[in-house]
Amino acid sequence: MYPGQIMPGQIWGWIIALYLFLAGMSAGAYTTAYLSQRLYPHLKVIRWSGYIVAPPLVIIGLVTLMIDAEAGFFHPWRFFFLYIGNPSSIMAIGVYILTLFTPLALYRAVVSLAEIWRDGGEKKWPLGLDRFFARPPEWLRWFVEGRGWIDFLGLVMAVATATYTALLIGNIHAVPFWNNSILPVLFVVSAFSTGIAITLFTATAWDPKVQEHYAPYLALSTSLKGLELFLLFALLYFSWYGDQAAKASTADLLWGRLALPFWILLVVLGLALPLRYELQERKHLLAGHVPALAASVPAGDKRPVDAGSLSPRLFATSQIMHLFAIVGGFVLRYLILLAGHFVYFLPTW
Amino acid sequence: MARYGMLIDLTKCAGCMACTVSCQLQNDLPPEVHFIKFYQQEYGTFPVVSLVNIPVQCQHCEKPPCVYNCPTGASYIADGGVVLLNESKCIGCKYCMTSCPYNARVLNEETHTPMKCIFCFDHVKEGEQPMCVQTCLGEARVFGDLDDPESELNKQINEKKARPLRPDLGTKPKIFYVW
Numbered sequence: 001m002y003p004g005q006i007m008p009g010q011i012w013g014w015i016i017a018l019y020l021f022l023a024g025m026s027a028g029a030y031t032t033a034y035l036s037q038r039l040y041p042h043l044k045v046i047r048w049s050g051y052i053v054a055p056p057l058v059i060i061g062l063v064t065l066m067i068d069a070e071a072g073f074f075h076p077w078r079f080f081f082l083y084i085g086n087p088s089s090i091m092a093i094g095v096y097i098l099t100l101f102t103p104l105a106l107y108r109a110v111v112s113l114a115e116i117w118r119d120g121g122e123k124k125w126p127l128g129l130d131r132f133f134a135r136p137p138e139w140l141r142w143f144v145e146g147r148g149w150i151d152f153l154g155l156v157m158a159v160a161t162a163t164y165t166a167l168l169i170g171n172i173h174a175v176p177f178w179n180n181s182i183l184p185v186l187f188v189v190s191a192f193s194t195g196i197a198i199t200l201f202t203a204t205a206w207d208p209k210v211q212e213h214y215a216p217y218l219a220l221s222t223s224l225k226g227l228e229l230f231l232l233f234a235l236l237y238f239s240w241y242g243d244q245a246a247k248a249s250t251a252d253l254l255w256g257r258l259a260l261p262f263w264i265l266l267v268v269l270g271l272a273l274p275l276r277y278e279l280q281e282r283k284h285l286l287a288g289h290v291p292a293l294a295a296s297v298p299a300g301d302k303r304p305v306d307a308g309s310l311s312p313r314l315f316a317t318s319q320i321m322h323l324f325a326i327v328g329g330f331v332l333r334y335l336i337l338l339a340g341h342f343v344y345f346l347p348t349w
Numbered sequence: 350m351a352r353y354g355m356l357i358d359l360t361k362c363a364g365c366m367a368c369t370v371s372c373q374l375q376n377d378l379p380p381e382v383h384f385i386k387f388y389q390q391e392y393g394t395f396p397v398v399s400l401v402n403i404p405v406q407c408q409h410c411e412k413p414p415c416v417y418n419c420p421t422g423a424s425y426i427a428d429g430g431v432v433l434l435n436e437s438k439c440i441g442c443k444y445c446m447t448s449c450p451y452n453a454r455v456l457n458e459e460t461h462t463p464m465k466c467i468f469c470f471d472h473v474k475e476g477e478q479p480m481c482v483q484t485c486l487g488e489a490r491v492f493g494d495l496d497d498p499e500s501e502l503n504k505q506i507n508e509k510k511a512r513p514l515r516p517d518l519g520t521k522p523k524i525f526y527v528w
């Protein structure tokens with residue numbers, strides 16, 4: 001960085017980080033829910049949690065993005081040019097993707113509500129929703145019954161959303177720390193691991209008993225977190241031995257101005273701690289213990305425990321770990337944005 | 350149509366920043382906003398060392414990442430290869446600002462859209478020189494048509510072996526520096 005130069009992180013700050021994080025997490029939650037629906041159809045609460053949190057997350061993300069794009073916020077008709085102005089720009093492609101993903105996610109949330117209503121004994125619901133679910137107009141039947149292929153289309157768009165949020169940053173050649181092939185993979189992996197975290201968090205809050213079935217989810221989530229740590233290491237490693245500007249970014253993160261949040265908030269609290277806890281929880285689950293109670297079971301005691309006697313204190317620990325993982329996803333994006341350095345362009349002798 | 354470019358001879362630049370100031374007057378910029386930013390670089394090994402002043406503005410790249418990444422088509426390549434911004438299409442996403450390797454764009458706090466050097470497009474259309482070229486006392490700046498082999502610009506580029514900054518980035522900048 002030269003004196004007087006602005007940093008990429010000053011141009012794109014925490015709002016963009018928040019948006020990238022929310023859009024990625026929404027895509028991850030949808031994917032988790034879809035996988036649940038296919039692989040474990042009996043775990044309804046997990047599926048519903050994922051499908052229901054997905055649309056609000058991406059919508060909040062889009063709103064923050066519009067507020068950040070102030071010129072557009074004050075002249076909303078200009079957003080129209082996003083569709084016709086320059087279709088080859090990654091950001092425009094992202095707009096197309098989100099234009100498909102957001103309604104698909106909303107649609108699946110409505111289908112989930114209908115499922116919940118049916119499951120809950122078809123009681124009376126506000127806004128006349130019960131009547132709508134019971135007797136939808138003929139042309140809106142698909143809206144209540146759900147269609148497998150639409151869910152699948154939603155999955156494709158979810159994956160596209162996660163990928164695009166990663167490529168948006170990865171495509172910036174002016175910032176070598178962002179412009180490499182590891183960063184997009186890291187963002188996508190992080191999108192799915194935060195997606196799992198928010199889904200499990202919501203499902204646990206909804207019905208703590210589903211925790212008994214978390215083993216396969218934790219297997220996926222821990223693998224993703226492990227992969228994330230490895231990718232982070234690879235990103236820093238190649239950046240250090242790469243371009244001068246990327247080297248400066250690495251130094252900033254490892255021992256420079258961002259070292260404290262990097263080590264404490266991201267590596268320890270955001271990744272390592274939840275990873276360790278999830279590994280432990282998974283082990284207990286596989287051993288037949290109820291997760292939240294597991295820690296209170298004396299070592300060596302392998303008797304299955306009654307799910308009804310969950311200890312609230314330990315229940316809270318697993319929820320806090322999910323929250324840590326979620327916040328870690330935001331911190332990851334924010335730190336990577338802040339750590340960006342523009343290429344050095346001055347002549348050298 | 351011409352293909353406008355510029356040469357900046359760093360060996361002649363005194364670092365007086367008159368170009369920056371005349372550019373600010375020309376474009377009605379507040380004092381803290383510069384289209385021409387001055388950087389300094391040391392070179393040599395002790396005791397034979399020197400310090401150069403390096404003015405950097407929009408390089409009017411032939412393959413401008415700012416234009417390629419702009420999602421609304423607000424940034425575009427105008428006649429003469431000059432890179433301009435159509436404010437009425439700009440949503441202020443600042444993708445061009447992060448995409449520009451030369452840090453050429455600054456944000457207009459009033460309109461919330463980016464701005465940058467426009468090669469004094471209106472003057473150039475009338476056959477005049479850009480303001481920074483007119484102002485430069487040391488005659489360090491030469492403006493002209495890169496497609497015209499007879500132009501003063503091309504002559505000096507060849508004679509002085511002028512090079513663009515970081516051509517390896519592939520943006521094909523049209524400002525050539527002598528150093």
Ligand code: SF4
Nearest residue numbers: 407408410413415449
């Ligand atoms: S120097 Fe920057 S703003 Fe100018 S054309 Fe090149 S990329 Fe665009």
